[in-house]
Amino acid sequence: MLELRNLSVRYGAVRALEGVSLQAVPGGITAILGANGAGKSSLMRAISGIAPVAAGQVLLDGQDITTLPPPVRARLGVAHAMEGRRLFRQLTVEDNLKLAWSFGARREKLAASLAEVYARFPILETKARTAAGLLSGGQQQMLILSCTTIRSPRFLLLDEPSLGLAPIIVQQIYGFITNYAAQSGIVVMIAEQMATLALRVSHQGLVLRRGRVVLAGAGEELLRGNDGKTLAASYL
């Protein structure tokens, strides 16, 4: 289980996150919603260890990891797909995958893991020797998802996986995420601006506004409750 207790993140004088608490259980998807600058990315960065935590705690299965450096958290099973399609752009597709696998949990052999990725996204096999920076946006997102899942994580954080992609690709990517979450039974967290998209697949949702939680509940409830007016209002 992934748990946040009164988590606050500050960049100098800027308060990015203020007293956020949250519990995410394995096998479920948690949607983190909110407009630009609401604190979604800061929340995820605080979990993976690259945002300055001013107060509060991050716990993985009851273990306090608030002060652990990012590589140690990664070894504990945190996989973070950062916003802005972060990849090693000069490295080839396969080198990106190999690198992610090498520093992951290595639950399966490299060859088997690669075969699994290529079976799911055949285009990545075709482009295996291409520099990752030269892929299309959709292909890059497929590679990012594969890089995070090839590490056999226990806590998967996806920051805006739909950003800037064509609707048909978004559907494909969300299909993959839902399947993966159901099969692997791990904690999955998605940060999204497109609320309905994320809530449709999520078990619980959390709406942030200026770093504070303004709305929280089951996914379905947030989507349908009060005809979605409450949800819409929380964005304004």
Added chain:
Amino acid sequence: MDDFFFSLLLAGISVGAVYALIALGLNLTFWTTKTLNFGQGSLMMLCAMLTVFLSSQGLAAALAVLGSLVLVAALGMFIERWTVRPALTSSGGSMGWVVSTLGFGIFLQGMAAKYFGSQAMAFPDLVFTAQDFVTLFGQYVSLQYLVVLAVAVALILTFEIFVRCTVWGHAVHAVSLDPELALVQGIPVRRLILGSFMLSSILAGVAGVLIAQIGGTVDPAFGFDLVLLGFVAAVLGGMGSSLGALVGGLLVGVISKLVGGYVSTAAEHGIAFALLMLALAVRPQGLFGRPEVSKA
């Protein structure tokens, strides 16, 4: 082939091999942090001077070299922690490290002058003496030159294989491309950076010992202009490329020795910087450097 040309070529290749080692050392820290230790020259000097000092205390030559290398490696860690890291973190991607690494080098030079004196000290013979030679194509070839060349080529091949074929090589490259992403992927970025500074300092130390061996003496000012030539070699070959460091080093070494022999020794260094300017104008990524590729 006349003797004069051949001897210049040979001298050029062996000093070129040392430039290549310096360039390789500069590359190492460039790989992980995109910074260069401009104080490398002082580490070369210090390692050679410590070797002289330790062997004058009765230590065997091999142990003296080893001990000096260990001390220089420790200094490398110190440089990363106290001159490079603060400069990189304080004002976000500033160029402060240029001044701080150079400044620390000058400091070391001053300390060496204070404690070892500013007179040139004779460097002991390590493996071969200046009188040992073999005949190659009817020419006398100093064995010291061959040792320098062999060490440089062996180290450069090792690094090339490490970077191309091992996971850690890819990890080092990854750290230079996007340190934050490397961190969240579980790559021990801090340790890699520290390691790169240690290894870079060791390479500087090896280069220092080798070139002191050829020259026969060391003094506190030794090494300072050598680093500049190593820098030219690194840029010429392509910053970050090990093979480029070797080719760049040999080119700088041979061309400057030839110019020195046929034109004037005063032009030896000048021609190296002319090469640098030419390279920057015609092929800024260097002979073996990769231009950056990316799609928005």
